[in-house]
Amino acid sequence: MTVDRVIQIALVIIVVVILAIVAFAALQPKGTAVQLTDTSGDLIGSALLSEGSSGGTMINVEAQSLTPGEHGIHIHETGRCDLPDFETAGSHFNPYGTEHGLENPNGPHAGDMPNLPVGNNGDVVNYQTEISTPLSGGEESLMGHTGGTAIVIHADRDDQMSNPSGNSGARIACGVISPG
Numbered sequence: 001m002t003v004d005r006v007i008q009i010a011l012v013i014i015v016v017v018i019l020a021i022v023a024f025a026a027l028q029p030k031g032t033a034v035q036l037t038d039t040s041g042d043l044i045g046s047a048l049l050s051e052g053s054s055g056g057t058m059i060n061v062e063a064q065s066l067t068p069g070e071h072g073i074h075i076h077e078t079g080r081c082d083l084p085d086f087e088t089a090g091s092h093f094n095p096y097g098t099e100h101g102l103e104n105p106n107g108p109h110a111g112d113m114p115n116l117p118v119g120n121n122g123d124v125v126n127y128q129t130e131i132s133t134p135l136s137g138g139e140e141s142l143m144g145h146t147g148g149t150a151i152v153i154h155a156d157r158d159d160q161m162s163n164p165s166g167n168s169g170a171r172i173a174c175g176v177i178s179p180g
């Protein structure tokens with residue numbers, strides 16, 4: 001084999017490897033990891049957001065150092081989590097002008113989710129849910145919304161009915177999904 005031929009074969013192999021890597025990357029579900037911090041500014045966990053199979057968003061939350069029991073958890077309409085109370089995250093993300101709560105006949109908001117269960121050790125128990133809101137795209141998506149979006153965990157249980165926030169109390173943890 002000539003040197004030229006060896007170089008040709010090597011180039012073909014390199015191109016095939018690059019194409020394989022690109023194809024593999026394209027097949028991976030697109031997603032983003034969101035850091036969750038508490039009202040002291042300490043990192044307590046993360047939320048993994050990825051594109052769901054039917055155009056919505058899969059949300060996996062793992063976190064520690066929370067009080068045992070159920071906690072309201074929602075997408076809020078501004079991508080800011082300023083201390084000490086996360087009020088800068090704004091109201092619930094509501095691009096469709098609906099009411100609060102998964103059990104509200106006029107609901108839910110686009111980012112309402114089932115309560116977050118926390119065990120006696122303060123760890124979140126296996127939480128995965130899917131919302132119909134898309135992760136990326138236009139104004140009604142989590143990443144495309146002007147002003148960004150954030151995920152907020154509350155002190156109390158969400159009753160999934162009362163406006164504006166299901167009586168879920170103070171905001172105890174927050175993570176910016178897309179910056180405002």
Ligand SMILES: [Cu+2]
Nearest residue numbers: 073074152165
């Ligand atoms: Cu909330």
Ligand SMILES: [Zn+2]
Nearest residue numbers: 092100109112
């Ligand atoms: Zn809501």
